[in-house]
Amino acid sequence: MTDHASLHHLARQALAAYPLHDARCHLLSISENVIFRIDTPDGARHALRLHRPGYHDRAEISSELAWLDALRATGLEVPHPVAGLDGACIRTLPGPDGQPRHAVLFAWMEGTEPTTDIDPVAFNRLGHITARLHAQSRTWVRPAGFTRKAWIPATMTGPRALWGQWQAAPGVNAAACDLITHCLERIDAELAAYGTPPHRFGLIHADLRLANLLVSGSHTRLIDFDDCGLSWFMQDLAAALSFHEEHPQVPRWVDHWLAGYATCAQVSAAELNILPALVIQRRIQLLAWTGTHRHTRQVSSLGPDWLARTLDLCRAWDRGQLLRDVG
Template structure:
């Protein structure tokens, strides 16, 4: 996610681009594009003649360059080789998987086609066991990240305190959120200052900070039967490993079942990799920081259905979460 989302008015242009992109692929990979989502990227379902499906991602401009996208694809290749169920990019007729396309009157767009993954996006009613499964999968992902020898030229964004909630954060500025009075801004400012201090003390050592998915919210999971698939690595980058747990709670950090989700995620994670007391202790700071990053994103997407669907009290609840973080209530809720 970022504040550089596609204007909804561009939908027709991207429909034309999606149809034009079919010529890049072998006849067996060409189909009818149907828009799935027009938000950060334009995402299309491609219905193939044989009944199969693919996913076409049309990248938004100004967010990732070609090197960053190829780096994402390289990590997906390596993760897939370990058996993790992640998306795979499809080769075009020229053997390449990333292309830059232009149409008259349009800025060039990077496009990538992926294999289709069946499944259903979970809701907050997700079974706790699904969070345990996600914890195990995330631990596998982190173990791979720590050991993987990244190819030369690999480059992805770093998600630090400054890039998540600072003045130049790519997702926008939380101060622009609707309905914040001076007291609310002071509360958030105080909370984020403490978060920054805690994260400085926690540090960026290799055991705590590395390549992660960075956006493991419910919308980026697909559940089919007893399997969970992780999708949409568009925001993968370098951050604290425990940030993937904070991101898994996105938009629901104050949900009554949140402590149960955390407990089950940690139970699953600990079957594969260890979590230290310092990792547990930093979780409230990461959860509060993620919520304010989302508050900034919401401010820059206020007219979208997703933000409006959060309800009129969601911004106010962000302030409450910061207060709960500052007074230790958030830490007590999750038992750290």
């Protein structure tokens, strides 16, 4: 991980391309990307994102920003990239380790990250907003050169998994491996039968978990489109449960989300039926992520029984009991 002094140096390099005089940089988070809050003496505030090296290329980031512009044009409250003095929204900086780092400056968005104490009714609003996002995605003509990653079994839990191999997660033994392999074989078969027609599969946020929402009064704003890509539309609901799939409020969260979604779009029986497979696939993807991030505070916060709880969810799904009473 790059040291804080080097990150601040990169941030100042990026800000040189903007008319933000005497800007102060406050490091907010170091996760997949590095986020700074940028304050100026006139009271203006921005968020600067330093991308992790080697994950997205410039064309992928440009595609994300193009989609954000299109979503904002529909009235959705999503991040607003800010152009520099040269008119460009993406800066490419020479990293201290020799790897280039891309940077994007965004207008500041107000709100607080919700916790699991969130009123389940708030998921109704999230479902409504997600339906609006999907409606735009289904009709939007993507610009030439548009490119984003696809979130499918091969890239989520298979040999080309972008977040690591679940087999390498802490504590995964032969019995756990057999159970997860069995589940993934069934999931792959279900998703193959479900298919990828355009009314089921398209451009989605792909990471709409609680940490990527900002709530302010009656407003819910979607942030961090860094992993937006091509996947099943119901994947956005599966992702909304990330890290909390066994929480006792999950059935209520899902019911409220579906009710909100139904105010703008129909949810078919086939979509309801595929949802448990998407939820357990996402959980296994997150298990892989814990292996590549095992020394982080976030993984420590999941508790020593994270794997055991994941395996319990796998068994529940295999018995047909996961999300049995929703919809």
